[in-house]
Amino acid sequence: MAGRATSRSGRGRKADLSADNERLRAEIAERRRAEALRDEFLSIAAHELKTPLTSLRGFAQLLMRQLDRDEGLDPVRLRQGLSAIDQQSAKLARLVNQLLDVSRIDAGRLELDRKVADVVGVVEDVVATARVNTFRHEFTVRAPSGALALVDPLRLEQVVRNLVDNAIRYSPDGGPITIEVEKSREAGVVTIAVSDRGLGVPPEHQGRIFDRFHQAHPERGMGGMGLGLYISRQIVEMHGGSIEPEFPEAGGTRMVVRLPTGAPAGNSE
Amino acid sequence: MSVRRVLVVDDDETTGELLEATLLDAGYDVAVAAGGAAGLELAERFKPHLVLLDLRMPGLDGRAFLEAYRRGRGRKAAVAVVTAVRDGAAVAARLGAQGVLEKPFDLSELLNLVARLARG
Numbered sequence: 001m002a003g004r005a006t007s008r009s010g011r012g013r014k015a016d017l018s019a020d021n022e023r024l025r026a027e028i029a030e031r032r033r034a035e036a037l038r039d040e041f042l043s044i045a046a047h048e049l050k051t052p053l054t055s056l057r058g059f060a061q062l063l064m065r066q067l068d069r070d071e072g073l074d075p076v077r078l079r080q081g082l083s084a085i086d087q088q089s090a091k092l093a094r095l096v097n098q099l100l101d102v103s104r105i106d107a108g109r110l111e112l113d114r115k116v117a118d119v120v121g122v123v124e125d126v127v128a129t130a131r132v133n134t135f136r137h138e139f140t141v142r143a144p145s146g147a148l149a150l151v152d153p154l155r156l157e158q159v160v161r162n163l164v165d166n167a168i169r170y171s172p173d174g175g176p177i178t179i180e181v182e183k184s185r186e187a188g189v190v191t192i193a194v195s196d197r198g199l200g201v202p203p204e205h206q207g208r209i210f211d212r213f214h215q216a217h218p219e220r221g222m223g224g225m226g227l228g229l230y231i232s233r234q235i236v237e238m239h240g241g242s243i244e245p246e247f248p249e250a251g252g253t254r255m256v257v258r259l260p261t262g263a264p265a266g267n268s269e
Numbered sequence: 270m271s272v273r274r275v276l277v278v279d280d281d282e283t284t285g286e287l288l289e290a291t292l293l294d295a296g297y298d299v300a301v302a303a304g305g306a307a308g309l310e311l312a313e314r315f316k317p318h319l320v321l322l323d324l325r326m327p328g329l330d331g332r333a334f335l336e337a338y339r340r341g342r343g344r345k346a347a348v349a350v351v352t353a354v355r356d357g358a359a360v361a362a363r364l365g366a367q368g369v370l371e372k373p374f375d376l377s378e379l380l381n382l383v384a385r386l387a388r389g
Contacts (some may be wrong), residue, residue, distance in 0.1 A: 043355060046353075046355070047353045047354060047355075048353075050353035050372040050373050051281055051284065051353055051372060052283075053372070053373040054284060054287070054353075054372040054373040054374065055283040055284060055287050056373075057373050057375075058287040058291065058373075058374075058376060058379075059287060059290075061375070061376045062287070062290055062291055062294065062376060065294070065376070066294065077290070080286070080290070081290075084283050084286060084287070087283070088283060172327075
């Protein structure tokens with residue numbers, strides 16, 4: 001009897017060990033996946049940060065060289081250099097903010113500061129800035145006079161800016177960009193749709209556009225870290241909303257954000 | 270020695286402006302192309318002594334530019350790769366480029382590299 005009991009408990013220990021091994025193997029595989037993802041993250045981030053950094057450093061050095069010469073600085077060159085430094089620092093700040101957002105999302109520490117805000121006003125501000133930065137695109141805004149919702153206005157602005165920036169970036173030959181805002185008082189929903197007639201998204205990339213680091217057109221070297229839509233979706237979902245892509249047959253992309261209006265229930269006209 | 274010609278092939282507008290301004294300032298003749306295809310076309314006319322080449326570009330990228338450029342007729346300029354990838358030197362060696370400039374670079378590194386490779 002004792003022998004049988006030992007044998008049974010031996011089998012039990014074996015089974016336990018085997019389960020432990022399986023668990024360990026899974027943990028190691030998971031850790032390796034996390035490490036590979038972190039390496040990829042660091043590699044892409046470093047690559048993207050180096051380009052604006054090169055221009056910042058280069059133009060600063062170039063201006064110093066010119067200043068050290070007897071003839072001094074030509075005002076046109078000075079303006080060109082300072083303008084490049086200004087633009088590249090803004091780009092660097094945007095990239096760093098994206099990295100911080102991803103880090104906050106991963107740690108579950110991205111927080112919203114919700115208040116009653118006019119979604120139409122947020123959209124119009126983003127479009128006003130975009131109009132200054134591109135001459136090749138025509139912007140049309142179709143919106144009611146106002147649409148109040150309980151949102152974090154800065155985070156919502158970040159989402160709309162990301163969608164408009166993508167529409168610009170992925171229509172490299174210019175063209176129309178339309179931003180529609182609609183509110184449904186009954187459903188308590190505000191919808192923001194950003195459409196372009198640009199490159200669209202190839203079918204093989206359509207299911208992955210919200211993945212971290214994913215770029216719809218990697219072959220075109222359009223830059224960026226592939227984080228904008230990932231962050232945007234997190235922000236929209238934290239608001240209890242959704243973000244969905246549409247790929248019209250005529251070409252281009254239409255991104256549709258639906259947000260619950262929250263407490264004010266669309267009480268503005 | 271006659272003025273040396275440097276062709277910059279880079280889709281990042283600001284990097285192109287930086288390289289152009291620095292090299293013009295140092296007395297080089299400079300042409301800038303915003304992509305591989307434009308770079309090939311410009312190389313035909315401009316006949317550079319050195320090409321500063323970005324790798325990651327829309328359309329014809331740096332690798333494809335290099336292959337097509339080497340296949341073309343006429344005397345070929347030295348090529349230096351300007352890159353932000355982590356192992357830039359190894360990539361440049363694999364491509365058979367004569368030099369590499371890793372971002373973010375110092376302007377003196379750029380000028381030393383160009384002085385060394387643009388001799389003709």
